[in-house]
Amino acid sequence: MEKEYVNKYYITEVDAVADSIYCHHALMGESVITAHKHQKGQFLYTEGGVVFLKTSEKSYFLPARHYIWIPSGIKHSIHPSSPTVVMRNLYFPRFKTDTDFYDKINIYPVNDLLIELIMFTNRWNGNIFPSDETKYAIAKAFKLVLPELSASELPLALPYPQHAILKDIVAYLEANITESISFSALAKQFDFSERTLARLFQKDLNMSFIQYYTILRMLTALRLLLDEKLSVHEVALQVGYSSLPTFSNTFHKIIGIRPSDYVKHKNTLI
Known part of the structure; x- marks a missing residue:
């Protein structure tokens, strides 16, 4: 069974350690996750329902078998179709190898390889520190391969x-x-x-x-x-x-x- 939602975890934990990679797999637990932002970039994949994500400029629709990349500093709210929707989040600090891919909020399809990688991270929750070299290297590689596995963005966003x-x-x-x-x-x-x-x-x-x-x-x-x-x-x-x-x-x-x-x-x- 998925970990229960921890209220406001993203405010108190995600950015607490600047260079950690933060991993969180859990039920949404709420009908809405109110507007907030992170210092880290966010990978969000969901299961079990429909999710709308809203920024000050656009409304994004996140369908099944797709993920959304949310750059650091982008204020957003999350609106799941049900509190029982499962979210799989990884939050990444900025790396020197980052390209402009990570500066844009976009929705991308998920292929079988990325599904396997997502499921592999299911064993982790909380901070992954650079000192934990093996886990950190795997989690960092997850971020680095995203541009290669995300060639076609999905235009499922409508501006206000x-x-x-x-x-x-x-x-x-x-x-x-x-x-x-x-x-x-x-x-x-x-x-x-x-x-x-x-x-x-x-x-x-x-x-x-x-x-x-x-x-x-x-x-x-x-x-x-x-x-x-x-x-x-x-x-x-x-x-x-x-x-x-x-x-x-x-x-x-x-x-x-x-x-x-x-x-x-x-x-x-x-």
Whole structure:
């Protein structure tokens, strides 16, 4: 059985020893882990449910068989679908060998080798000190191989709009997710020219409307596939796709797996 959650462990323990690697495998234990930050970089992998991670700029969705890297100093909160979600954390100090890979918050798929490495670290909890040369070398190697094992990042993050009208537009898209809303219809609904609205999306969110809308629909589809008793076809309809092949192809392009395969293996993936 997993170790019970230790309240606010990340504040009192993770950064207590500057050069240690801190390892923590435990139940979330809470419906939310409130906003906090670490001096160390964080590797987070979860099992048993859906996890949203929020920063001041974006909301990230962490699906099964993926991990998120959180650079040092990034304030974030964690929102699991259930307190029984298991988190597997490793916190690393900065090394001279670090590249700019470790400066960016991103989500990456986990392959079989990384799964084996994660499970190997399950035997550790707490600080791993440089004086414990064998354990420290293995844990440090875990961090060093991440760039090699994380070639493709997953764009499962949505920025928060700053523009007041764009906030209303995003809320409208979320409230009407079952519809397939065209860009021209959206512009007309909010009394914008298509050119002006396109510029607003790019300037405020740093992505096009179609990029934002597609990711929003796929994030919603992931949540429905994991949390609801719906078929893939029903989920497709719930996020505005009348064509199942189109939905499946889009899901595969964004998530990296067919929705039917995701449903089939979700119990073993999470």
